[in-house]
Amino acid sequence: MIKVAMDAALEAGKFLKYSVGKVKSIERKMGQATNLVTEIDKQSEALIIKKIKQHFPAHDILAEESGSHNIKSEFRWVIDPLDGTTNFTHALPIFSVSIAVEHNGEIVAGAIYDPSSDEMFSAEKGSGAFLNGKRIRVSTSQTLIESLLVTGFPYNVKENPNHAVEHFVNFLMEGQGVRRLGSAALDLAYIAAGRLDGFWEVFLNPWDKAAGILLVQEAGGSVTDFRGKPASIYEPNTLATNGTIHEHMLEILRRSL
Numbered sequence: 001m002i003k004v005a006m007d008a009a010l011e012a013g014k015f016l017k018y019s020v021g022k023v024k025s026i027e028r029k030m031g032q033a034t035n036l037v038t039e040i041d042k043q044s045e046a047l048i049i050k051k052i053k054q055h056f057p058a059h060d061i062l063a064e065e066s067g068s069h070n071i072k073s074e075f076r077w078v079i080d081p082l083d084g085t086t087n088f089t090h091a092l093p094i095f096s097v098s099i100a101v102e103h104n105g106e107i108v109a110g111a112i113y114d115p116s117s118d119e120m121f122s123a124e125k126g127s128g129a130f131l132n133g134k135r136i137r138v139s140t141s142q143t144l145i146e147s148l149l150v151t152g153f154p155y156n157v158k159e160n161p162n163h164a165v166e167h168f169v170n171f172l173m174e175g176q177g178v179r180r181l182g183s184a185a186l187d188l189a190y191i192a193a194g195r196l197d198g199f200w201e202v203f204l205n206p207w208d209k210a211a212g213i214l215l216v217q218e219a220g221g222s223v224t225d226f227r228g229k230p231a232s233i234y235e236p237n238t239l240a241t242n243g244t245i246h247e248h249m250l251e252i253l254r255r256s257l
C-alpha cells in the first residue's frame, strides 16, 4: 500500500507541477470567497483514485473533492489531491499531494509529495518516517523561544473560529517565529523532518492531516488536540510538535479555549 500511495502521490504531484500557471477555472467552495477549487484539483484526484482502484478495487476512499466512495472495507484511503490550492493558483511553489491509508480507524501508511522540491515524505506504522528514502526525526529544540512554529488558517478565519486569532498572537509572542506556509500536509511533514518544531491549526479536515500525523508520530513527535487528547483525523483542532515543547504549547492553547 505504501508503494501505491507514493506512486500515486508522485504521479499527481508531477501533474500539478506541469499545471502551474495553466489553471482555466477557479470556483469558490461552500459559498466562501477564499475557498478555491480548480479543475486541476479535480483532475489530480481522479488520477489518484484511478491508480488506487487498479490495485485495491475493494478499498474505501475519502477524497476532498469527490467525498466518500464506500464499499465497507476495513481499509480507507484518505486523499488531498492538492494541498495548498491558494498558493497553487498564485504559482507560489508551496503545495503538495497527501495520501494516507486507514485500517480499522488507524492510519497505517502515509505519503506526502512536494513536486516543487521533489521531496517524498513517507511513513508506515511502526517503521519510522522517511524523506526520499532516508530516515527523518523531529527536532531537538528544548524551549519555545528556540522553536520555529507554523500554523494555518481555516477559510472562515475572518469569523475567528476556535479563537484562531488569539492563538496566533499568543504564539507570536512566545516562539522564535511563526510561519504560515499554506499547505498543512507540508507543515506536518516539516515537523517530522525537524525543520519546524511545532504546528497548530483549528478546523483541519481529515485529508489535510492523515498522512502528516503518521509522519510526525513515526518521526518521534507528538500529536494531540488542543486539550492534550490523542490525535484523531476527525477532530478539527491539531497540535503537532517535537514532543519536548508539546506541554508548553498546550499551556498556551489553553489560555484561549
Ligand code: IPD
Residues within 6 Å of the ligand: 080, 082, 083, 084, 085, 086, 151, 152, 153, 154, 155, 181, 182, 183, 184, 185, 201, 203, 204, 208
Ligand atoms: C488548506 C491548506 C492550508 C490550511 C487550510 C487547508 P487546501 O488546504 O492545507 O494550509 O491552512 O486549512 O484547508 O484547501 O489547499 O487543500
Ligand code: CA
Residues within 6 Å of the ligand: 080, 082, 083, 084, 184, 207, 208
Ligand atoms: Ca488541504
Ligand code: CA
Residues within 6 Å of the ligand: 041, 064, 080, 081, 082, 083, 084, 085
Ligand atoms: Ca486540497
